[in-house]
Amino acid sequence: MAMNHVTALECTICGKEYDPDQIIYTCSEHEDVKGILEVKYDYDIIHDNFNVDLDGDIRSQWKYESFLPVHDDAVPVTLNEGGTDLFDAPNLSDELGVTILVKDDGRNPTGCFKDRASSIAVTKAKHAGRDIITCASTGNAAASLSGYAARGGLDCRIFVPGDAPAGKLAQPLVYGADVLAVNGSYDEAYDLSVTVTDEYGWYNRNAAINPFQVEGKRTVGHELAEQSRVRGEIPDWFVFSMGDGCTIAGAWKGFREFYDLDYVEDTPKMLGVQAEGASAIHDTFHDHDDVDEIANTLADSIAVGRPRNIIKACRALEESGGTSVTVTDEEILKAEKLLGSSEGIYSEPAGATPVAGVRKCLEEGIIESDETVVVTSTGFGLKDTESAKQATSDVQHIDPDLSEVQKLYGNAEAMATDD
Template identity: 45%
Template structure:
């Protein structure tokens, strides 16, 4: 492990990894989130573009020297990461950019980007000899944790809002987690989880609080750079709730820059729902000094980014500022419309929070904020089967017919589908 220290994002106090577990004791859990800092000279002795070209592990573990693990001992067989980066030339032309890529994390073991972070959390819990691991979640982080801990001796305890989609709750129960459905918001579930974890000494995987989660989430950026032949895109567009994923994307590119693998960090653009946008507001008020935090009561169809009290707000604001990026907001109507729009055009089925990133891309194009020479990556962080009810709200209904040709012929005629359109069949 090539970790040098843990550094507070606000006061820059430095701590040994064995000195603090979660956040800076001086600045507290919101402003005192910690950065994992590395000895890049030692990493460079163990990781190069050439060694990666020979690496056979098609998962996040191909970047092991850049991850804060003590050994390979607890690495599980499930394939996490190294997800597809699809290029869509026709869509790029339609939206007026040079190249458009979709980074699809829906194929991870539990169908979301959160598997990258949970993989590290499960290993760190075992390295610390904990018996129970817990987290608060809107659904994806929870199902990810439960799924990746299932092959270990860890017991998993989950806190999530009662309103979480049924598919995500079902995943938790199938994986064998103990589930506490909280009568309240995600933010209330988060606070309750933190209190319970502290009381019982459970290892807490909750977003932002645990400094190692960003290290798992940064692997998406490492993959993008490698998959593009170390030629970074101009823009990376990410949906934002707690702020941890977008912080991870920046951290991945930052690490590669320190190693000399890339020459610059791409512009990183965060997309928030209009009903859950405290990080966007904080960014717009940021003057390069203190991040002004103004929480809100979150309300959006995109449950995975329905966060009114974002825990990684300071990192997200500072990192996006450092990347010369910005935040935009999209409506629930735009998010729902983006689900079938993306699926019809690419075959990629995104849950609402993931579709928010694509809605943001479409909005930027409509506003003329994309350049014709831009190479753009849109992060799709979760599969649409996570929340089928939301997807159904954005689509039509099947054509109900009797078991006879007459009714089929009538509907085919209404739809204007001529035989020639079906290849003569």
């Protein structure tokens, strides 16, 4: 049993190190779980063990197992997450006036990006002999973890805010999880999940504090690096929506690792996009004084008032030479409709938020029209159909008669004559 390529868990605030073989969530030197830990690696060992072809053939994120913080004898709990396509988006590019590529992570097994982290969580929990796993979630992590817990044969207990979308709660129930809807916000559900973890000793998957969850998410950076390498060009910008901050942090860490190991020749700038009603990371990055801890946005997947990974997210923005912007809920809904109607990609609001961010950055001159941009859609649209209804027009009800269609589209014979 060995995990020799993982050297330590290091506090992002004070630098104190911990044994990576123990189950620990945050640094003991800081109150209110603020001492978020970073997984540190021996990259010489990783490089020696990483014997794969970077040819764009990515069946799952476990192609990068040499980079993942799991023991040699751990059996991966997987549903073939990762390996999502990087699509050319010519219609969206024409609409926005810039070259756009779309990484569609809504195609993961449970319909969201978080499957990358859940696979790691359940693998780690099962290897550690834990039989119950938990997390707090606005919906996607709940569904994701529940599916992987079922796959791994673990009991799963989920804490969600009372207003979580019904569609997202149906999934974990089908997967057999206990779903506990907390009468309060996501942050209150999160706090309760941490308290319960301390009380019962359940394994906690919360990406906000579990240091190994970001490591699963960073495989999207590995994939984007490999896919960019095959295409022969590193895009100028990678764009992610931000809630807690661990997704953009993980993506940057993964891509930077491939750059540091000389697998790719350049790095992109990272653009983080937040909803105006949940903008704590953006406000911190731009040194705003009025950081609001109350989340108010229809994009529930990024409705986080007190992000725990602000340090990691801001570091990704700064190190990459990138930046962050905020967008309104109205702009998010327009982006959801635009992405679907232009490219046939159905994203939930948080998944379409990067498109809204790109449009804003083009208007403000942050992104230039001759640059290339990759947006990552993090969740499938059927996760939140109510928001989709707000983004589109109503269904048109007609009688079963040809004349009803003619009222809408004209007479077919006349139209043929006009042609």
